[in-house]
Amino acid sequence: MEYMxxxxxxxxxxxxxxxxxxxxxxxxxxxxxxxxxxxxTADYPDLNNFVEHLCTCIVEMAEANxxxxxxxxxxxxxxxxxxxxxxxxNAPNLPWKGxxxxxxxxxxxxxxxxxxxxxxxxxxxxEKGYGSAHGMKDFIVVTVGxxxxxxxxxxxxxxxxxxxxxxEFGHMCVWPHGRQCGCGNQGCLETYTAAQxxxxxxxELMAERSDASLMRQLETLTPHTIKDCCDQGDxxxxxxxxxxxxxxxxxxxxYAALVNPEAIILTxxxxxxxxxxxxxxxxxxxxxxxxxxxxxxxxxxSKLNNHERDVLGASVLAWQVKEYSLFL
Amino acid sequence: MEYMxxxxxxxxxxxxxxxxxxxxxxxxxxxxxxxxxxxxTADYPDLNNFVEHLCTCIVEMAEANxxxxxxxxxxxxxxxxxxxxxxxxNAPNLPWKGxxxxxxxxxxxxxxxxxxxxxxxxxxxxEKGYGSAHGMKDFIVVTVGxxxxxxxxxxxxxxxxxxxxxxEFGHMCVWPHGRQCGCGNQGCLETYTAAQxxxxxxxELMAERSDASLMRQLETLTPHTIKDCCDQGDxxxxxxxxxxxxxxxxxxxxYAALVNPEAIILTxxxxxxxxxxxxxxxxxxxxxxxxxxxxxxxxxxSKLNNHERDVLGASVLAWQVKEYSLFL
Numbered sequence: 010m011e012y013m014x015x016x017x018x019x020x021x022x023x024x025x026x027x028x029x030x031x032x033x034x035x036x037x038x039x040x041x042x043x044x045x046x047x048x049x050t051a052d053y054p055d056l057n058n059f060v061e062h063l064c065t066c067i068v069e070m071a072e073a074n075x076x077x078x079x080x081x082x083x084x085x086x087x088x089x090x091x092x093x094x095x096x097x098x099n100a101p102n103l104p105w106k107g108x109x110x111x112x113x114x115x116x117x118x119x120x121x122x123x124x125x126x127x128x129x130x131x132x133x134x135x136e137k138g139y140g141s142a143h144g145m146k147d148f149i150v151v152t153v154g155x156x157x158x159x160x161x162x163x164x165x166x167x168x169x170x171x172x173x174x175x176x177e178f179g180h181m182c183v184w185p186h187g188r189q190c191g192c193g194n195q196g197c198l199e200t201y202t203a204a205q206x207x208x209x210x211x212x213e214l215m216a217e218r219s220d221a222s223l224m225r226q227l228e229t230l231t232p233h234t235i236k237d238c239c240d241q242g243d244x245x246x247x248x249x250x251x252x253x254x255x256x257x258x259x260x261x262x263x264y265a266a267l268v269n270p271e272a273i274i275l276t277x278x279x280x281x282x283x284x285x286x287x288x289x290x291x292x293x294x295x296x297x298x299x300x301x302x303x304x305x306x307x308x309x310x311s312k313l314n315n316h317e318r319d320v321l322g323a324s325v326l327a328w329q330v331k332e333y334s335l336f337l
Numbered sequence: 338m339e340y341m342x343x344x345x346x347x348x349x350x351x352x353x354x355x356x357x358x359x360x361x362x363x364x365x366x367x368x369x370x371x372x373x374x375x376x377x378t379a380d381y382p383d384l385n386n387f388v389e390h391l392c393t394c395i396v397e398m399a400e401a402n403x404x405x406x407x408x409x410x411x412x413x414x415x416x417x418x419x420x421x422x423x424x425x426x427n428a429p430n431l432p433w434k435g436x437x438x439x440x441x442x443x444x445x446x447x448x449x450x451x452x453x454x455x456x457x458x459x460x461x462x463x464e465k466g467y468g469s470a471h472g473m474k475d476f477i478v479v480t481v482g483x484x485x486x487x488x489x490x491x492x493x494x495x496x497x498x499x500x501x502x503x504x505e506f507g508h509m510c511v512w513p514h515g516r517q518c519g520c521g522n523q524g525c526l527e528t529y530t531a532a533q534x535x536x537x538x539x540x541e542l543m544a545e546r547s548d549a550s551l552m553r554q555l556e557t558l559t560p561h562t563i564k565d566c567c568d569q570g571d572x573x574x575x576x577x578x579x580x581x582x583x584x585x586x587x588x589x590x591x592y593a594a595l596v597n598p599e600a601i602i603l604t605x606x607x608x609x610x611x612x613x614x615x616x617x618x619x620x621x622x623x624x625x626x627x628x629x630x631x632x633x634x635x636x637x638x639s640k641l642n643n644h645e646r647d648v649l650g651a652s653v654l655a656w657q658v659k660e661y662s663l664f665l
Binding site for chain 2: 099147159161163164166168169170171172173174175176177180181182185259262263264266267268269270271297299300301302305
């Protein structure tokens with residue numbers, strides 16, 4: 010009978026494009042990574058070369074692992090990716106400018122339906138599918154790294170907003186006339202709590218105060234080297250993270266007042282600063298949270314590593330797309 | 338044939354309970370109010386008496402207007418109402434304390450399914466069904482009056498949060514260690530921008546500054562009397578609303594950064610202050626909005642009057658509930 014002959018496609022492709030590296034993997038129904046690979050994004054400044062190389066890598070990987078006919082669809086995580094237009098939209102940190110119809114380009118090259126999403130959206134899908142948010146319907150995933158991004162779920166579905174731009178947590182104004190942000194506004198949350206913001210806070214504190222500090226001897230100030238100073242008991246370095254955590258805690262309490270989530274999941278490089286950051290976040294969060302929610306919002310640290318989470322999240326996105334959207 | 342005999346129920350009941358007044362109406366499929374009535378909420382401090390009186394009024398109104406058999410279900414808007422538990426939960430401003438299973442009580446008395454929602458949620462349903470948000474999928478409704486409340490829609494559905502507490506816009510912290518709020522926290526938005534907050538700002542400005550002002554001769558300071566001073570060109574009164582609008586504009590920009598709405602709809606008594614408030618809101622909003630969203634978020638004033646909006650919103654809630662939830 011004909012329906013018996015139809016091939017059951019039990020695998021998808023997950024792709025994660027970042028400024029540095031592009032990773033791709035075959036992922037099965039259970040979230041097992043069957044095969045994977047990666048290359049330097051910067052090696053392909055020309056868009057057509059990039060798409061050609063990425064698709065060649067994916068197709069070769071698929072042929073070597075059960076065949077392309079087992080692949081149902083592909084999902085792509087990319088900064089400034091839009092699920093609404095299935096494109097990359099004016100990415101400030103990627104070599105390809107303007108609006109890049111990446112989904113259509115990859116689909117045409119591979120003959121497989123492709124869904125594009127931004128990194129915060131895909132991170133949330135990864136946490137929902139295979140991470141700390143599994144089984145949750147209302148939650149927030151916040152990434153604190155080079156920037157501050159987020160995505161929240163509403164009754165089991167990701168909230169994307171009218172233009173797919175929702176979740177710009179890093180660009181909430183926390184200090185009118187405050188620090189200049191790359192977005193053009195002043196006082197955005199990420200100018201205080203993303204990597205560069207933490208370094209700026211450290212510089213300001215060293216300038217304001219005269220106490221001895223290990224930070225004064227550092228060749229390069231980074232969230233990581235500041236954390237090392239904390240680990241050695243450096244009071245000024247600890248104060249840097251205390252200040253950062255206090256600001257993040259208030260902003261997260263405000264986010265929670267609007268969304269009433271079951272949990273907030275923190276991820277990204279800065280979230281790895283450990284208790285120096287997390288303890289002040291938690292204290293400030295509970296203190297400023299709307300009283301009826303107090304004690305009820307779980308503050309969790311992502312247990313997936315970033316690479317794994319983004320490729321798995323992209324695979325969740327791939328399962329969402331219609332298989333036959335290839336023909337649209 | 339049996340299915341021809343089944344009565345098509347073409348009407349619902351919308352109920353709006355506020356501290357002062359309880360209103361109820363029969364609403365048809367097109368949003369026409371077929372009949373309505375109201376009474377003073379304060380006349381029924383005993384819960385059982387209140388429910389008995391309300392249901393008697395509704396049943397009598399229905400019997401006099403086509404019969405109860407035309408009524409499909411009822412929806413109730415009430416402060417601190419929860420759609421999750423179909424109850425009133427610890428309402429600070431109503432005489433009935435603790436958790437009041439209002440939906441079940443009314444259903445048992447009338448034999449009609451009853452859905453309960455809070456005032457912000459129902460206001461948003463009213464705007465979506467019969468007001469400025471008709472046809473929109475992602476929008477925010479903000480009420481500025483005695484307090485500051487809100488509800489937003491995500492892809493066509495109201496976002497309620499894990500415990501139905503979402504949208505607590507008035508309790509976002511805008512000023513750490515700021516004014517004391519009734520909720521127990523400090524610096525909540527509503528301590529600056531709800532009715533009492535505006536009066537406090539006026540008092541502070543009069544104390545700080547020595548300029549002549551019509552406000553100094555007022556017997557009672559209210560948002561309304563302050564607006565009258567604005568209308569007469571009083572600079573200090575204008576500054577009160579300018580300051581209020583600046584704070585609201587930033588908070589609304591932050592809300593929009595997270596939700597990426599098509600529109601924000603302002604409602605409630607304070608929103609009637611006109612251009613004295615709306616112009617500074619709009620300026621501050623656009624200035625602080627995430628640049629990619631700038632110029633794209635409509636800032637609208639509700640065109641429904643509050644009474645109409647709440648009864649119609651409650652009727653939308655009534656259409657959402659299953660007719661046979663009566664038997665659950």
